[in-house]
Amino acid sequence: MATPSLQDGIDKAGSPIRLLWKPNAEPWTPEVVEREYAGWRQEQAAWHEGIALLNLSHHMYDMWIEGPDATRVLAEYGANNFEKFAVGQAKQYVPVTRDGKIVTDGILARHAENKYLLSGVPASQHWVRYHSEKAGYDVAFETDPSSAFRPGGGDPKLFRYQIQGPQALDLMEKVFGGPLPQTKFFHATPVTLDGRSFEALRHGMAGQAGYEFIGPWEHAAYVHEAFLKAGEPLGLVQVGALAYTTPSVESGWIPSPVPGIYTDPELADYRAWLPLFGIEGKRPLSGSFFSPDIEDYYVSPYELGYGKLIHFGHDFHGRDALLKARDEPRRTKVTLVLDVDDVRRVVGEGQDPGFVLTYARHRVEASAGLVGVTMQTASIDPVGTVLAQTLIDPAHATPGTEVNVVWGEHPGFGTEPEADLGFPRIRATVQPSPYDWHARTEYRRDA
Incomplete structure (x- = not known):
């Protein structure tokens, strides 16, 4: 039996809203990690007052993009500036539809001239992969789903630990025997801990000082234990799944906006390519605001605060719509x-x-x-x-x-x-x- 597509689900339900509307839907929280360690209140306080350790290893999807056309496909289907995108740098990737609506964002890290890692919810990964395969770009993909959806279970390919809070840099010095190299925001620097090599990305969901450490899963337990041991006398607090969902409310990032893909006739093939049992078909809508028209839920990257990331110095899918929307009234x-x-x-x-x-x-x-x-x-x-x-x-x-x-x-x-x-x-x-x-x-x- 063929796996049902997103378009199959829409056709059976009668409309995108009939498919997605789920009153009183349970809110998403990260998989695998404990719901609370010290209690959500103390965990929230940690990134304001001390040191918080957040485990991002299990709930994010990763997709490696490599090949002669890797930069080309990402630039043609994303609004970002690829002329100023250094190896070792990361950016919030901003793919949009031809109508200038966000597909969703993701974190895009450049590992080499034509090698990237796109991480986050998989909607942006689906977008890039579909258009690459449809146009026959010379690029290869390797994917690693989140732990809850990884076929056959098993461990992630990468660990991701965030260290955040006013005392985060003190912990870094204890763990690594001195301060980390001066690193720009959203840039990575290589680090070594007892012969184990990984990278430190200057970034954090809490909007506080700190880093996100990313490396091969084989080093995950050792690195995690090193942070816990060094952080104990400093009052380090592990952050559970409940508190983890909340820093974005303070830092201004809006997670998982509705992808603007459900109505454009030119995206019918895309909807037929997408699986029904994915984020595009299963992320529920609810609340006191209701509209039978899914387009009332679409958002512009300008509304999300991504205007500074849009680069009109290159041609990309949705460019004309964003140019027009730049000067239009918006929320x-x-x-x-x-x-x-x-x-x-x-x-x-x-x-x-x-x-x-x-x-x-x-x-x-x-x-x-x-x-x-x-x-x-x-x-x-x-x-x-x-x-x-x-x-x-x-x-x-x-x-x-x-x-x-x-x-x-x-x-x-x-x-x-x-x-x-x-x-x-x-x-x-x-x-x-x-x-x-x-x-x-x-x-x-x-x-």
């Missing part, structure tokens, strides 16, 4: 700070709600009605409340603006999108994105 990415009392009343039923995490699209309203949509919402204990990464109309994007978040789950088809379902409102105040001061001001200063 602004902001952080909503939810009112503490309202969170207790609405989410916690009068009590501290504990850990809150949702990727639901909740309506954001003002006196004018709908003015925005939340993209990810989570408890941030060091802040003392719940924050929501949100796309909002420019007229309501000024810090200090007061809005309301509609908290509830629209049932979907059979109920009008704008129906008043009696959902409670949570007062919220607009603040910048990234919310974290370090992430907003100094994190990328020497990129």
Whole structure:
């Protein structure tokens, strides 16, 4: 029996929204690692006040791209600047459709002149591989799925450990016997630990000082133990799956936006190529915002804050649409700070709600009605409340603006999108994105 495709799933469901709409869907958390080690509150505090160790080894997909046409295919289907892309550098890869909508992002690291590693959720990997195979580019691919989806189980090819927080550099000196070489943001430097070679990428999800260490899985246990042993007297805290999902809410990164691939007739073959049981067919939509039109969920890279990554000095798929969108009005990415009392009343039923995490699209309203949509919402204990990464109309994007978040789950088809379902409102105040001061001001200063 043939494996069903994304297009098969859409056809059977009747529409992309009918396929993806799943009220009260469980939020994604990383696979394999413990849900909590010291408790999510203490783990969040660690990257603000001390040292946090985050294990990224199991939940990311990796795809190696190598061959004479590797740079060509990545440049033709991504909006980034490949003229300024050094070996040893990494970039947030920005692939877009011909309509200028994001497919999704990924971390692209250049390992050699024509060798790259693309990591993250697999939607961007699917995009690159499909177009490469369709056009017959001279390039080879090697993939390593996340541990939950690796055929036959087994270990990852790479380990990834992030060390983040104000004392992260102190730990580096203890582990490596001195400071690491001066490294620009999103650049890697080779390191050696007791004869084991790997790399240190200056990058971190928490928007704090630190590095991501990446190397062959055979060294994973040794490196992990070295960090734990050296970090114990410094108060190092391991971060579990719950707290791991939350740094993006502070650092301004919006994970897994809806790929803009479901409606373009020219992408019918692509949808027939994609498996149904993948991120494009199974990442659910829910929340108080509902539209029967999947295009209402598409986003521009400009809305996500990726405008500075777009390079018009080369021709690429979607270039004309992005040129047009550059000067058009669009939503602004902001952080909503939810009112503490309202969170207790609405989410916690009068009590501290504990850990809150949702990727639901909740309506954001003002006196004018709908003015925005939340993209990810989570408890941030060091802040003392719940924050929501949100796309909002420019007229309501000024810090200090007061809005309301509609908290509830629209049932979907059979109920009008704008129906008043009696959902409670949570007062919220607009603040910048990234919310974290370090992430907003100094994190990328020497990129």
